[in-house]
Amino acid sequence: MQMSPWICYAVGYVFITSGILKLVVSDFQVMFMNLGLPFPSTTLFLIAIVEIGCGMLVAGRMYVKLAVPPLILIILGAIYLTKIPVLLNKGFLSFAFEARLDIVMLILLLLIWQHVRGKIVV
Template sequence: MSKWIYYAVGYVFVTSGIAKLVVGDFKTMFANLGIPFPAASLFIIALLELGCGMLLAGNMFVKYALIPLIIIICGAILITKLPILFSNGILDFAFQSRLDFVLLIFKFTQK
């Protein structure tokens, strides 16, 4: 696999982790989703995305970095994307979840 793919996927998770730490709207969003301990959950997820994203971008411990990221992506699909499917339909769901599925496919294709 090209090192550029690792850079790109790592970039997605690093920027997502930083945004979760800096942007205050994420606290409200996590609280509205009904996630237990929303502030702590947000902080842990942000740190995992940031740390594992940096490992991917550095092509280090890729197999170990992918495990928490797969769990985060599956959780994101279940908690935030499936309600879109049931309320807005398949087209909106497909559009909103496109990056999640691309990243998930990438992660499952790694050796």
């Protein structure tokens, strides 16, 4: 079964725009400082570059097999660092609302990964 390229375009779009915003909006630096991550400015920059680069690869449907795993790790990290505290402090409904895009992106990334697994996608 052929996967629609629109899924790759949508996933790529979300990560590209997210990465660009991390580079140009100063609020992200403040948020990263509050997460307690080591070297928050460097971590933010690296995550932004990976999101932009891998997002472009997914959108262009090039090297998808290599581009998807770092994005899955970023989504899992985002859920763990920013959404699980919502679940613990505000409850399930707030968590479900706050994490909706992360969960959808994780599912789409897993669908893309499942589709390309075992295939050689350049």
